[in-house]
Amino acid sequence: MHKENFKTGYVAIVGEPNVGKSTLMNALLEQKLSIVTRKPQTTRQRVLGILNRQDAQIIFLDTPGLIKPKYLLHEKMIGHAESALADADAILIMTEVSRKNEIPPEVEKILQKASGKPLLLVINKMDTLHRSEILPVIEAFASKEMFKEIIPVSALKRENLDDLLSTVIRYLPVHEPFYPQDIVSEQPERFFVCELIREKIFDEYRDEIPYSTAVECVEYKERSKGKTYIGADIIVERQSQKGILIGSKGEALKKIGQLSRVEIEQFLDRQVFLELRVKVREKWRENESMLKRFGYGVDRNA
Ligand SMILES: Nc1nc2c(ncn2[C@@H]2O[C@H](COP(=O)(O)OP(=O)(O)O)[C@@H](O)[C@H]2O)c(=O)[nH]1
Ligand SMILES: [Mg+2]
Secondary structure: OOOOOOEEEEEEEEEOOOOOHHHHHHHHHOOOOOOOOOOOOOOOOOEEEEEEOOOEEEEEEEOOOOOOOOOHHHHHHHHHHHHHHHHOOEEEEEEEHHHOOOOOHHHHHHHHHHOOOOEEEEEEOHHHOOHHHHHHHHHHHHOOOOOOEEEEOEOOOOEOHHHHHHHHHHOOOEOOOOOOOOOOOOOOHHHHHHHHHHHHHHHHOOOOOHHHOEEEEEEEEEOOOOOEEEEEEEEEOOHHHHHHHHOHHHHHHHHHHHHHHHHHHHHHOOOEEEEEEEEEOOOHHHOHHHHHHOOOOOOOOO
């Protein structure tokens, strides 16, 4: 039985690209669930992570960074962030110390969808500032009077995260847990497998390539000898991109396969046989049915 005042709720993490949203969720869960890269716009949909404590179950929703949309894919990404706000009991608006006190218009706009919900500002990357420089940043944001709380953290160095958690819990309703207390997400294993492959592509390729790429796990079979067979398609938009991804004599693709397999095995805690194929689907980022197929479909006003 749970304690009488046990709390359960959804907490959306929203903000600009690259401020550290996925790093924060992983740090809070003490597990790598959401992929992290040095490039913006890595996260494309909402990623659910469940933190189970003695006193609370916090369901975090990591979301794509808020940008001006250029492709239908971007509109879907913003749609995922909006749907996370709609479901949230509390909202973590994430920014980083270098932003001074600016809340960009893309973020302001989406916050209109969150009217009445508690907005907690998380100022990340405080490890990059000298202690004496942090207070003025907090004061500048406080003058906006938009936020119930302002919490400076370093997601990377795991600084001030306990404070963040106890603050968040204050804003959650008293409720029984929604999920069993031994699971960390409801998204299937194969989703995280595809995401890890996508992360390696973000790390290894430049320019438009990572942004033009989707990954689809087409086969996922448990084999008796303890190895899982995973066949995944890497989707690109042009023939020339396919050539670059594969590389001369297939070396580049082989490297992606090796790097991905190591992380997938760590994530699944078992051995994996990974087979990657590269396919061209022209303009998939503008194609409603392909976006849906690759897992990016969402109703804007869900
Ligand atoms: N110095 C510093 N870097 C961070 C911190 N949190 C995240 N980063 C880096 O910022 C980049 C973007 O992080 P990510 O979590 O993918 O950002 P997202 O796009 O908001 O999800 C990565 O290179 C992270 O390692 C932090 O607290 N301090
Ligand atoms: Mg992210």
